[in-house]
Amino acid sequence: MAVVTLRSPLRQLADGRSEVEVPGATLGDVLRGLQELHPRLTGWVLDERGAIREHVNVFVNGERGDVTVPVAERDRVQIIQNISGG
Amino acid sequence: MELLVGTNKGLCVLRGERGEPMELAARRFEGLVCEYAMRDPRTGTYYASVTHGQYGPHLYFADDPLGEWEEGQGPAFPEDADSTVQRTWVIQPGEAEGQLFAGVAPAALFESRDAGRSWELNRALWDQPTRPEWPPGAGGLCLHSVATWPGDPDRIAIGISAVGVWLTEDGGKSWRNSSGGLVPRYNPEEQWGSFLGKCVHNVHRSPVQPDTMYLQFHGGVYRSDDAGESWIDIGTDTALPSDFGFPMVVDPRDPDRAFVIPLTADLDRVTPEGKVRVYETRDRGASWNALTNGLPQEDSFLTILRQAFCHDGGDPLGLYFGAESGEVFGSADGGATWTVVAEHLPPVTSVRPGA
Secondary structure, eight states, X not given: OEEEEOOTXXXXXXXXXXXXXXXXXXXXXXXXXXXXXXXXGTTTSXXXXXXXXXXXXXXXXXXXXXXXXXXXXXXXXXXXXXXXXO | OEEEEEETTEEEEEEOSXXXXXXXXXXXXXXXXXXXXXXXXXXXXXXEEEEETTTEEEEEEESSTTSOOEEOBOOOOOGGGOOOOOEEEEEEEOSSTTOEEEEEETTEEXXXXXXXXXXXXOHHHHTOTTGGGOOOBTTBSEEEEEXXXXXXXXXXXXXEETTEEEEESSTTXXXXXXXXTOXXXXXXXXXXXXXXXXXXXXXXXXXXXXXXXXXXXXXXXXXXXXXXXXXXXXXXTSSOSOSEEEEEEXXXXXXXXXXXXXXXXXXXXXXXXXXXXXXXESXXXXXXXXXXXXXXXXXXXXXXXXXXXXEOOOSSOOEEEEOTTSOEEEESSTTSSXXXXXXXXXXXXXXXXXX
């Protein structure tokens, strides 16, 4: 299972957990699985089309990826909001 | 008296006496854009549309605005719509029990039948064949006004920037555009007959005479006497210093009485001549009278957005509006006198009455 690291405000929506283990073969699988484990995250990282929101960056082992990127056992997935806005 | 003030940096809940300075009872959704907040008078439930700069739009509800807010499911497009909600501009109680409407960008209408817990896209509007051609206004392609018909859930009018007014008489199963009479002076004359590009800023219906509607246009103030079938210019050659502006208020008891807050023009969206003036008509737009007592009249260049002006339903009518510069003004006497009820808030996006 991949290890997903969550920061605020996502952490609060995942019952305060900063790390969540999620199964999945691709990053899309993992992010959808994360929503199933923590439904309050629905709509926050993935939009209703299933795409990663424009101003959210998701990294797999430090490399930014999209939903098609393969994810292996114990891969580190970090969800980080873009440095944008005011 | 309670006011719900949406701002670019959260929801501010103000409490105090009508027409007097109010206290900040709470600030919620700190740091996030609160586009719109309102209280459904039927149930006492509060709703807030909140947009996170990175994590998207979310809609919350609460029994107590100072307590816990719960997130609803949606509004969100179904997968086959191939679109994503950017922000929710307005939340409007419907006429059926538990019914709420949400107007969003990109322009779409969502309906809830469970008091905002879940939302469903209105397909008839979304599937309009012309939709791919709909042009956005400066604030995006947004559905910002929902004018229901008291006692009749079938008849609804909506306003979209920038594709005019749409009407339904069958509860949203079908829609037709009804923008005749609205003149988009900013477009070539050859385009005036098309609804594409008609930038409606705000639409309201008189609850006691539902055929009477008022509309603030992107350059133009209009009235309809036939439930939005046609629109009559009530801004040209009047005392209004400008017919550009965003919000309107219609007196809930008097269909002849409405209020606008003119801004200079689309290229200079501030109060004209450095004076903050609310204009009132008591004769359906035949004449307009400036209400200025207590409002800044010198070197004051404020911007008041489309959802940032409301009434409280009281008698005499209470009026409240907020500016992007963070002031909220209030009147407990129908605009005869005004008070700064709050200041130094973040830029104000919406003002609506609470409890």
